[in-house]
Amino acid sequence: MKTSTIRAMIAVAVLTCPQIANSAVDAEAARVLAKKEGCLKCHGIDRDKTAKSLTAIAGKFKGVADADAKLLWHITTGPKVKDLDGGEDVHDIIKTNDKSAINNLIGWIRSLAK
Numbered sequence: 001m002k003t004s005t006i007r008a009m010i011a012v013a014v015l016t017c018p019q020i021a022n023s024a025v026d027a028e029a030a031r032v033l034a035k036k037e038g039c040l041k042c043h044g045i046d047r048d049k050t051a052k053s054l055t056a057i058a059g060k061f062k063g064v065a066d067a068d069a070k071l072l073w074h075i076t077t078g079p080k081v082k083d084l085d086g087g088e089d090v091h092d093i094i095k096t097n098d099k100s101a102i103n104n105l106i107g108w109i110r111s112l113a114k
């Protein structure tokens, strides 16, 4: 195989591999934002609280088409949700307007998938 062909294949693999794409996530910044926004009061990182853990959410959205858009919708539109203890609630809308911070948070949540 020609070197250029191999290079092109590596480029495609890098661009399409979620694990590698996730390495661009700033996990520390995302964790700080999740804490500041209060997400971690209801969602443990890897432990359920009144809501599923962020790791469980990441697992649910693994391989789902438009997962990023669905997660974004969830945290920006205030949908109705059910607590794990059966109560109903309107989901909190994220307070920051910083799009790249929100995208980083979503990328971090998705990176938690096992």
Ligand code: HEC
Binding pocket: 034, 037, 038, 039, 040, 041, 042, 043, 050, 051, 052, 053, 057, 060, 071, 074, 075, 081, 082, 083, 084, 089, 091, 092, 093, 094, 105
């Ligand atoms: C007051 C409690 C509370 C806070 C604060 C909260 N959530 Fe939630 N969240 C819930 C509940 C309850 C659900 C629905 C039940 C579940 O999925 O566990 C939910 C669902 C979700 C879902 C959809 C899960 C699915 O399975 O479709 C996402 C994504 C999510 N939350 C992310 C966040 C993020 C990010 C933050 C912080 C910006 C946040 N939540 C803050 C309680 C909360």
